[in-house]
Amino acid sequence: MKIKLTLTYDGTDFCGWQRQKKGVSVQETVEDALFKITGEKIKIVGSGRTDAGVHALGQVASFSSSGGIPPEKYAKALNTVLPAGVKAVKSERAEDNFDACRSAKIKTYRYSAYISDTVLPLKDRYATMVTDYPEIDFSKIESAAKLLVGTHDFKAFCASGNSSKTTVRTIYDLKAEKKGADIDFTVTGNGFLYNMVRIIAGVLIAVGRGEFSEDDVKKMLETGVRPMNVKTLSPKGLCLLKVEY
């Protein structure tokens, strides 16, 4: 029986989604928990790999189990054995051909930053500090964000190591919000390249500071070339909000 499992985690202490020899991954932690409750060695497929330090409110995984646990009971059963850093939000029966990665249609991420000239302990676990010199003009960020919405070749917004066949992606929505010193980007698209959201956030902050212009952003989309001084912001500000199928 195929199960669709929705997970939330604090990525701080994980080496990322994917099982690795060094460090504890989310995948390994959930697979270990599944073994504890079913006695089966179950391999799970995530909607995508989140990097070390990246958080999730609604990561989705799929797996097959022959166990006698009713589909909707997996979440509760898993939560009795999962550590506090990762928990199951929901479990449900899925079509037999459901694959959390290949079936994913739309993903939404949030990138959170805060403007400060010193680290703020109560913000710093889930957001990245950005300084306000040069001063950030938020209206410039809002304008530049609009340029990225739509279907584009995002090659310039992709870290080396990307393994996708094509670098063309569609962004359905990119909302920039500022509340006091907090800046949040919420971006929805049909898929994201390696480090794409973290690079977009870095570019938009740079635009706000006047270090890049709107024309520079247009040029990145047109030429596929990433300027040397574009920053990939820290993983801790990134959170996978939801995956739609």
Place this chain on the structure above:
Amino acid sequence: MKIKLTLTYDGTDFCGWQRQKKGVSVQETVEDALFKITGEKIKIVGSGRTDAGVHALGQVASFSSSGGIPPEKYAKALNTVLPAGVKAVKSERAEDNFDACRSAKIKTYRYSAYISDTVLPLKDRYATMVTDYPEIDFSKIESAAKLLVGTHDFKAFCASGNSSKTTVRTIYDLKAEKKGADIDFTVTGNGFLYNMVRIIAGVLIAVGRGEFSEDDVKKMLETGVRPMNVKTLSPKGLCLLKVEY
């Protein structure tokens, strides 16, 4: 020269404000940092002791220094040597008789809870999980919160171990807010007894669930007797927002 220092910290990994033999305290951490930047063994006085696990956005400390650092520069200098869990927000010169504890006039705390039947990793560091069975009626919480505003004997809202001469305190404001699954209490008063805010939060949640009535709350204020089943909620939901002088 007397200095007023405003601090913010994530209390999770501290044994509380006060220097102790077991564990690392905020006080010790800041005093060590002061030693590093001034070469002086300086003792600091906090506006009050926060317990292990309690956070602060605006804790205030005072100290005397003969050093040559201009008052407003201490914050920046300290931040170069303080660990990421505690940072200085501001430093300024104070009157010679200023004492962060004795001079404090008004304090504001926030207590944060979230309604869920499983721990949510991205909320759980700074808020306490409360289950929704019995179901929480927020309007009951709002009504009961009003009963606590004013000058009362809060003996029934005080953990044993309180060392204050009197248990009479004035609460100027107690705001209960609900946003989705999040419940926040923001309480301003002229001073708080040991565990008082955490007990108030526990009582109000219990009122919301129907486990206590408004009359029970009135009785606690009148008799000074705390019912056995009142919970002192976890320190991790508590944050000292500001201290006024």
